[in-house]
Amino acid sequence: MWGLIHKLGSPKWFYYRSAALQPWCWGVATVLLLVGSVWGLVFAPADYQQGNSFRIIYVHVPAAFLAQSVFVAMAVSGLVFMVWKIKLADMAAAAMAPLGAAMTFVALFSGAVWGVPTWGTWWIWDARLTSMLILLFLYLGVIALRGAFSRRDSGARAASVLAMVGVINIPIIKYSVDWWYTLHQPASFTLTSRPAMPMEMWLPLLIMVVGFYGFFIALTLTRTRSEILRREANTRWVKALLEEVN
Amino acid sequence: MVASLAEWVSMGEHGVYVWSAWGITALFILGLTLHARLERRLLLKHLKRVARRQTAPPQQRGHCDDPKA
Numbered sequence: 001m002w003g004l005i006h007k008l009g010s011p012k013w014f015y016y017r018s019a020a021l022q023p024w025c026w027g028v029a030t031v032l033l034l035v036g037s038v039w040g041l042v043f044a045p046a047d048y049q050q051g052n053s054f055r056i057i058y059v060h061v062p063a064a065f066l067a068q069s070v071f072v073a074m075a076v077s078g079l080v081f082m083v084w085k086i087k088l089a090d091m092a093a094a095a096m097a098p099l100g101a102a103m104t105f106v107a108l109f110s111g112a113v114w115g116v117p118t119w120g121t122w123w124i125w126d127a128r129l130t131s132m133l134i135l136l137f138l139y140l141g142v143i144a145l146r147g148a149f150s151r152r153d154s155g156a157r158a159a160s161v162l163a164m165v166g167v168i169n170i171p172i173i174k175y176s177v178d179w180w181y182t183l184h185q186p187a188s189f190t191l192t193s194r195p196a197m198p199m200e201m202w203l204p205l206l207i208m209v210v211g212f213y214g215f216f217i218a219l220t221l222t223r224t225r226s227e228i229l230r231r232e233a234n235t236r237w238v239k240a241l242l243e244e245v246n
Numbered sequence: 247m248v249a250s251l252a253e254w255v256s257m258g259e260h261g262v263y264v265w266s267a268w269g270i271t272a273l274f275i276l277g278l279t280l281h282a283r284l285e286r287r288l289l290l291k292h293l294k295r296v297a298r299r300q301t302a303p304p305q306q307r308g309h310c311d312d313p314k315a
Contacts, residue, residue: 033275041268042254052257055264059271102274110267117263215275222282226289233293242297245290 009086011228012237018221025218032211039204047201056114058205061188062212064107067135068170070100070216074142075167078160088224090156091231093163094146095223099216101139108132119183127176128184131169138166152231 040058047054077093080086111129112122123129142159149155177186188196197205232238257264 037268041264046258051260053260053263055257056267059268063271099278102278106271106274109270113263113267117260219278219282222286226282226286229293230289233296238293239297242290242294245294 009084009088011088011091011232012235014088015225015228018225022218022221022225025214025221029211029214029218032207032214036204036208036211040208044201044204045198050118053114053117056110058208060107060110060114061205062209063103063110064132065209066212066216067100067104067107067132068173069213070096070103071135071139071163072167072170074100075163078163081156082160082164087231088228090160091227092220092224093159094156095227096216096220097139097143097146097159099219101136101143103212104132104136104139108136124183126182126184127180128173128182131173131176134169135166135173138162138169142166 036058040055044055044058046052074093074096077089077096080089081093108129111132115122115124142162145162146155146159149158177184229238229241255261255265
């Protein structure tokens with residue numbers, strides 16, 4: 001067990017093992033996102049109440065899922081880095097932060113745009129919207145904090161601590177729609193009950209959600225691999241690798 | 247399924263909402279993808295240049311212009 005953790009935490013081992021996995025992740029994500037987009041934009045029927053504006057769901061919900069999942073992944077990476085001093089965890093955390101911030105912005109933007117025809121307003125200080133806005137500031141804080149130190153290790157520790165503290169916002173986002181029942185509707189999908197939507201509406205949504213997660217994995221793999229090369233540039237294996245690429 | 251292209255683009259008066267939300271999403275996904283590719287290519291180029299400099303004779307050695315490397 002410890003041997004496996006030690007191996008998984010080795011940047012060199014990870015770099016070589018992820019090489020074969022990477023193109024598959026990009027391929028699967030691309031196919032799913034293309035199929036989901038065409039299905040959601042062309043073939044899914046219009047909603048009987050909202051008309052075509054409901055098609056925003058196909059980008060809004062996956063982006064909001066990812067915004068929260070990436071923050072949890074970042075907090076877990078921060079914990080692994082702080083407790084076991086596994087540098088690979090910190091490299092992954094650094095690689096995924098901009099994606100999380102981008103997805104939070106996308107969720108907020110698409111939600112605001114969706115709000116105009118359905119709620120009659122693009123913004124309201126509703127618990128769900130406010131806690132998502134705080135998530136965006138937390139992401140920006142984590143990114144800024146990492147770059148604010150002259151020593152990389154200090155920045156990594158500060159970013160990890162903020163991610164671990166800030167993760168308390170995630171259950172608040174999740175339960176905000178139940179605790180403070182205001183404008184944002186509660187979750188349409190749960191693991192325990194059948195969706196209230198017809199299949200030709202929720203199946204493309206499921207494809208988009210899986211596609212977004214595939215994109216997250218693919219992008220994080222690629223960016224973590226770059227981060228490994230950058231930080232391990234002076235090691236013998238990276239120097240040997242650079243000569244091979246030449 | 248929709249009847250005509252114009253009808254599809256207009257999204258029954260909701261076109262501006264649907265397309266702006268989808269457009270921003272596509273912009274970020276493509277942007278992040280291109281950024282990751284460019285990042286890797288520039289990094290490899292930089293690291294190779296540094297490696298060549300280190301193997302070159304001492305009088306040809308210059309300063310490394312990227313402090314992060």
